Amino acid sequence: MRPSPARLLNILVPVKRAVDYAVKIRVNPQQTGIDANVKHSMNPFDEIAVEEAVRLRERLKGAVTSITALSIGPPKSLDTLRTALAMGADRAVHVALPDGAPAPEPLAVARTLRAVIARHNDAAAAPADRIDLVVLGKQAIDDDLGVTGQMLAGLLGWGQATCASRLEVDVAAGEALVTREIDGGAEELRCRLPLVVTTDLRLNEPRYASLPNIMKAKKKPVETLSPADLGVDYTPQLETLKVAEPPVRVGGGKVANVDELIAKLKEAGITAA
Amino acid sequence: MGRFHGRSTTVLKPKTTQEVSEILKWCNERCIGVVPQGGNTGLVGGSVPVDNEVILSLANLNKVRSFDPVSGILVADAGCILQMLTDYVAPHNHIMPIDLGAKGSCQIGGNVATNAGGLRLLRYGSLHGTVLGLEVVLPDGKILDQLTTLRKDNTGYDIKQLFIGAEGTLGVITGVSILTPPAPQASNNVILALPSFDNVLPLYQTVKRQLSEILSAFEFIDRTAYDLAVKHGQGRALSDEDVEGAECFVLVETSGGRREHDEEKLNDLLELLLTADKPLVNTGVMAQSPAQFSSLWALREGVTEAVSKEGKAYKYDISVPLSSFKEVVDNTREHLLSKGLLHDKAVKFVLGYGHVGDGNLHLNIVADSYLPEIEEALEPYIYEVVSSHRGSISAEHGIGAMKTHALPYSKSAISIELMKKIKEVFDPHGIMNPGKVLE
Numbered sequence: 194m195r196p197s198p199a200r201l202l203n204i205l206v207p208v209k210r211a212v213d214y215a216v217k218i219r220v221n222p223q224q225t226g227i228d229a230n231v232k233h234s235m236n237p238f239d240e241i242a243v244e245e246a247v248r249l250r251e252r253l254k255g256a257v258t259s260i261t262a263l264s265i266g267p268p269k270s271l272d273t274l275r276t277a278l279a280m281g282a283d284r285a286v287h288v289a290l291p292d293g294a295p296a297p298e299p300l301a302v303a304r305t306l307r308a309v310i311a312r313h314n315d316a317a318a319a320p321a322d323r324i325d326l327v328v329l330g331k332q333a334i335d336d337d338l339g340v341t342g343q344m345l346a347g348l349l350g351w352g353q354a355t356c357a358s359r360l361e362v363d364v365a366a367g368e369a370l371v372t373r374e375i376d377g378g379a380e381e382l383r384c385r386l387p388l389v390v391t392t393d394l395r396l397n398e399p400r401y402a403s404l405p406n407i408m409k410a411k412k413k414p415v416e417t418l419s420p421a422d423l424g425v426d427y428t429p430q431l432e433t434l435k436v437a438e439p440p441v442r443v444g445g446g447k448v449a450n451v452d453e454l455i456a457k458l459k460e461a462g463i464t465a466a
Numbered sequence: 467m468g469r470f471h472g473r474s475t476t477v478l479k480p481k482t483t484q485e486v487s488e489i490l491k492w493c494n495e496r497c498i499g500v501v502p503q504g505g506n507t508g509l510v511g512g513s514v515p516v517d518n519e520v521i522l523s524l525a526n527l528n529k530v531r532s533f534d535p536v537s538g539i540l541v542a543d544a545g546c547i548l549q550m551l552t553d554y555v556a557p558h559n560h561i562m563p564i565d566l567g568a569k570g571s572c573q574i575g576g577n578v579a580t581n582a583g584g585l586r587l588l589r590y591g592s593l594h595g596t597v598l599g600l601e602v603v604l605p606d607g608k609i610l611d612q613l614t615t616l617r618k619d620n621t622g623y624d625i626k627q628l629f630i631g632a633e634g635t636l637g638v639i640t641g642v643s644i645l646t647p648p649a650p651q652a653s654n655n656v657i658l659a660l661p662s663f664d665n666v667l668p669l670y671q672t673v674k675r676q677l678s679e680i681l682s683a684f685e686f687i688d689r690t691a692y693d694l695a696v697k698h699g700q701g702r703a704l705s706d707e708d709v710e711g712a713e714c715f716v717l718v719e720t721s722g723g724r725r726e727h728d729e730e731k732l733n734d735l736l737e738l739l740l741t742a743d744k745p746l747v748n749t750g751v752m753a754q755s756p757a758q759f760s761s762l763w764a765l766r767e768g769v770t771e772a773v774s775k776e777g778k779a780y781k782y783d784i785s786v787p788l789s790s791f792k793e794v795v796d797n798t799r800e801h802l803l804s805k806g807l808l809h810d811k812a813v814k815f816v817l818g819y820g821h822v823g824d825g826n827l828h829l830n831i832v833a834d835s836y837l838p839e840i841e842e843a844l845e846p847y848i849y850e851v852v853s854s855h856r857g858s859i860s861a862e863h864g865i866g867a868m869k870t871h872a873l874p875y876s877k878s879a880i881s882i883e884l885m886k887k888i889k890e891v892f893d894p895h896g897i898m899n900p901g902k903v904l905e
Contacts, residue, residue, distance in 0.1 A: 215756040234755030276754045401751035401758060403708055404656070404736050 201258045201321040202364050204246045206282060206328050207306055208239040208264050210273040211335040224435050235273045238330025241392045244399040245360055246328050247281035256364040258321065259283050265305055267292045271415065278410035279402035285415040288423065296336065297427045303344035308423035310349065325387035331356050342391035352384045356393040470867060472515030474501070479526045483601060483609060483640040486522070490638065491607030493520060499900045502634040504576025505547065507568035509781055510866030512580060512633045516901040524575050527640060530554055538646045539598060539615045544575025544639045560646040563590035567767050575639045581631030583862030588823035589682040589721070590647055593630055600626040601641030605893045613643050628888065633864050634899040636892040650682070650721030652728050655762050656736070657704065658750035659712035663688070663792035665746040666716060670788070670822055672746065673718055676735040680728050683719035683823070688795060690817035691769045698775045700768020701761045708749050716822070717766045769819050773830050777814055780831040780840065782848050785858035791818060791827050794851060798829060805843045813840060826861040849875040865903045873904070
């Protein structure tokens with residue numbers, strides 16, 4: 194059953210704690226994964242999603258009732274949630290996994306989000322309290338899988354607009370206008386709420402967390418849930434066989450003339466068709 | 467900077483200390499002037515020939531000689547680029563005790579010869595402390611081997627100290643032994659927006675008290691400098707509401723051994739600052755990721771680049787008491803205004819930024835073009851101001867060719883006489899970097 198068009202907007206922004214993009218990744222000696230004992234921060238695409246939710250509220254004023262940030266992960270994911278709260282989210286949900294647990298896969302993440310939305314919407318006293326917009330990164334920079342948003346839309350039966358570079362929401366009409374960057378141009382989609390939007394890099398430039406907001410963020414509510422609370426199983430469906438560094442790039446060389454070039458090409462086994 | 471041009475025809479790029487020795491011996495016998503040149507990133511023309519001297523580039527002396535991961539002592543050729551040394555010691559969890567904007571091209575030998583300061587001085591002290599030994603080729607070709615790796619060595623006059631900051635006027639540094647500190651495991655930074663410059667000093671006291679050993683930088687940028695940095699795309703700007711009503715900004719950096727400990731201290735400090743009855747700061751932002759950390763630093767480090775994009779800069783790098791930073795900047799601006807030189811076609815901006823922790827103010831005057839009247843208005847005006855505060859006319863940039871005439875504003879006649887005698891002892895033929903430091 195589709196919810197009736199909402200007059201007020203509640204936004205859910207899932208955020209992932211990922212190895213910071215400025216960190217040089219090192220494969221562990223066993224080749225089973227990477228050295229995780231490095232600086233982590235919020236997945237940049239998710240940071241853009243939080244920023245967009247906050248900007249929506251700044252534009253739409255009272256029409257955005259709440260922004261909820263959600264993260265699935267070890268206790269340190271709380272830091273990522275605090276950052277989201279400091280940027281302007283109102284409350285946070287932490288689905289706690291033990292330290293060292295394997296990273297949840299997209300389908301399990303999408304199921305988690307569905308379960309959290311269902312919990313929230315089932316408890317909603319009025320239609321206006323329902324979550325009807327999910328904004329999330331188009332991919333996480335650690336696994337680059339890039340399918341969580343699409344899976345979530347499929348599970349919920351909601352519309353989806355991926356790789357958004359512009360987002361406008363008309364709350365009264367229950368509609369959103371999304372610009373997507375595609376090969377050779379831009380595509381505009383008009384979508385009905387509820388909706389899943391995934392963010393691309395050009396959507397916005399996230400703000401710094403200001404000190405007063407960092408202080409306020411400490412007092413904002415964080416609800417901690419366990420996978421069992423949501424009935425989601427995080428057992429990996431994929432098996433990682435081996436993690437290896439890309440082969441070291443071999444430097445090029447200079448040739449003095451065309452003949453030498455041709456000789457080198459032949460040597461490398463490249464011939465004209 | 468494009469302000470100094472030589473007429474040299476010859477650049478020599480020796481590969482060994484022995485070759486440097488032979489070159490100097492040859493030049494000394496024939497009284498040929500020699501300009502040692504490192505990364506050529508100096509700001510006072512110290513590495514630029516004043517006439518047709520031979521340029522001695524140290525670029526090919528670029529090997530690390532040894533590194534002891536236990537003591538952290540690094541011995542390297544003078545031509546090693548600072549960034550390369552930083553990368554070299556990084557896997558051993560050490561960092562160079564010196565860091566500056568030009569790290570990608572400046573060389574360690576030049577850093578030592580000019581006693582470069584930079585961004586880590588507050589934490590790790592000057593090169594007079596961190597340099598443990600030097601290998602120097604004297605003008606007559608003798609090799610002075612003081613390349614020791616001893617932390618303590620009280621055996622008579624410490625000759626190597628003379629070469630630190632001599633700007634190549636006494637000999638050519640060919641090797642450096644330097645103490646590298648362990649790399650901090652966690653770094654954080656914040657930019658604070660202050661309603662008035664008067665708050666900088668009380669803020670510095672509070673920050674020092676609260677952060678104590680993890681404080682690693684306390685940098686000051688006035689509003690003009692901030693606006694220029696933002697205008698020229700140096701780092702991501704703060705939001706409009708955060709900068710509203712800010713007269714200046716302070717960047718505070720912490721480096722420590724344990725992230726949780728540092729964050730707790732920093733949070734306590736910020737809470738104290740924000741909840742005070744009379745807050746010293748309007749607001750501020752804290753980096754949430756390494757990317758934001760660099761972006762905040764770029765706002766401070768990028769001022770130099772922004773200034774050169776904006777116009778022609780007159781740069782004064784002075785040490786004055788902290789309390790007079792703003793007064794010096796404001797008085798200079800008014801002085802230029804009174805001379806009718808503050809307009810689009812003359813001086814566009816007068817700005818101040820620098821290392822509060824070290825009492826070092828960078829006073830920059832950005833002009834449309836270099837004009838003699840501007841120079842006349844600035845000098846000796848600024849030097850007199852500095853002198854009246856018993857300050858230094860060159861805190862970290864050195865004297866080079868640019869400021870030789872101004873040396874008396876910071877050094878007494880007796881000091882200068884002694885300096886000349888020392889020069890005579892080391893370099894009787896006057897071949898080393900002629901026209902620099904001493905007139």
